[in-house]
Amino acid sequence: MCGRVIQLSNPDAIRKLFEAAGTAPNAPPRYNGAPAQDLMVVRKHPKTGDRVLDMLRWGLIPYWVEDPKGGRKPILARSESAPTSPTFRGALEKRRGILPVDGFFEWKGEKGAKNRQPYAVMMKDRSPFGIAVIWENWKDPSTEAWLRTFAVLTCPSNALMATIHDRMPVILEPGDYDRWLGADPDVEALMVPYASEKMMLYPVSTAVNSYLNDTPEVMEPLAAA
DNA sequence: CCAGACGTTGTT
DNA sequence: GTCTGG
DNA sequence: CCAGACGTTGTT
DNA sequence: GTCTGG
Numbered sequence: 001m002c003g004r005v006i007q008l009s010n011p012d013a014i015r016k017l018f019e020a021a022g023t024a025p026n027a028p029p030r031y032n033g034a035p036a037q038d039l040m041v042v043r044k045h046p047k048t049g050d051r052v053l054d055m056l057r058w059g060l061i062p063y064w065v066e067d068p069k070g071g072r073k074p075i076l077a078r079s080e081s082a083p084t085s086p087t088f089r090g091a092l093e094k095r096r097g098i099l100p101v102d103g104f105f106e107w108k109g110e111k112g113a114k115n116r117q118p119y120a121v122m123m124k125d126r127s128p129f130g131i132a133v134i135w136e137n138w139k140d141p142s143t144e145a146w147l148r149t150f151a152v153l154t155c156p157s158n159a160l161m162a163t164i165h166d167r168m169p170v171i172l173e174p175g176d177y178d179r180w181l182g183a184d185p186d187v188e189a190l191m192v193p194y195a196s197e198k199m200m201l202y203p204v205s206t207a208v209n210s211y212l213n214d215t216p217e218v219m220e221p222l223a224a225a
Numbered sequence: 226c227c228a229g230a231c232g233t234t235g236t237t
Numbered sequence: 238g239t240c241t242g243g
Numbered sequence: 244c245c246a247g248a249c250g251t252t253g254t255t
Numbered sequence: 256g257t258c259t260g261g
Contacts, residue, residue, distance in 0.1 A: 001226085001251085001252070002226080003226025003227080003251095003252095004226050004227085005226095032226095034226065034227085034261060035226065035227095035260090035261075036260060036261045037261065059261095060250090062238080062249075063238085064238050064239090064249095065249095069259095070258090070259080071249095072249080072250055072251095073250090074249095074250040074251065075226080075250085075251080076250075076251050076252080077250075077251080078250085078251075081250095084240095085240095085249075085250085086238075086239045086240055086241095086248085086249050087239095087248095087249045087250070088249095088250085089239085090238075090239095105226075106226090107226070107227085110253070110254075111252055111253050111254080112252095112253080112254080112256095116227090118226090151250085151251095154251080154252095165252095166252095166253090167251090167252075208226090208227095209226085209227055209228080210227070210228075211226075211227070211228085211261060212228095212261080
């Protein structure tokens with residue numbers, strides 16, 4: 001679930017919307033952002049404390065991993081178990097972030113089944129919104145280069161999302177951004193299903209299945225049969 | 226998330 | 238790094 | 244104690 | 256069927 005996202009950039013507009021300091025990164029519009037790709041993430045700079053907008057890679061690599069090749073790079077983290085998970089706990093305590101999106105895709109049907117139907121999930125008013133993430137800083141032993149990665153937090157579906165899937169990403173209210181990005185040790189109350197009545201979903205073409213198809217057409221409603 | 230691969234030898 | 242299993 | 248895993252989804 | 260890569 002929530003394995004593809006819509007991030008229609010204009011990085012500077014997103015930077016202002018999420019009140020991030022500094023300069024915006026270069027980021028093309030993403031109609032079909034997929035795991036293993038670099039996407040815009042809002043986070044708090046550990047040293048300056050500034051809220052910043054950076055490019056992070058989707059798929060969390062814990063900092064203690066030696067060789068991420070073959071290693072698991074989870075793209076999702078259950079909010080119920082993350083607080084006690086060895087892999088996620090540290091990041092949840094100290095490295096929380098926000099993935100600014102315009103929507104995301106969800107596939108309905110049994111996993112592994114053929115003919116799964118993809119749906120676009122957005123806000124009714126089409127406004128951008130924030131998904132809660134955790135991130136890590138990993139140093140490549142061979143190149144000494146640092147790589148920032150992230151995973152999306154999930155929670156049980158609300159009534160609307162439950163029609164296609166039983167899990168959904170943790171969506172934050174703008175009023176909760178400060179608390180989420182801060183050092184609040186008790187943020188579990190924020191990791192809850194978002195209000196159904198503000199959201200909408202519609203079926204889209206299976207053209208979205210290929211992450212290589214990063215074009216506006218993947219967002220178009222499925223033509224009536 | 227889906228698409229595509231799914232092996233061996235030995236070498237840098 | 239931290240937890241579980243043997 | 245050390246060795247090995249450390250994730251999510253959903254299914255039989 | 257299961258894992259890896261984007």
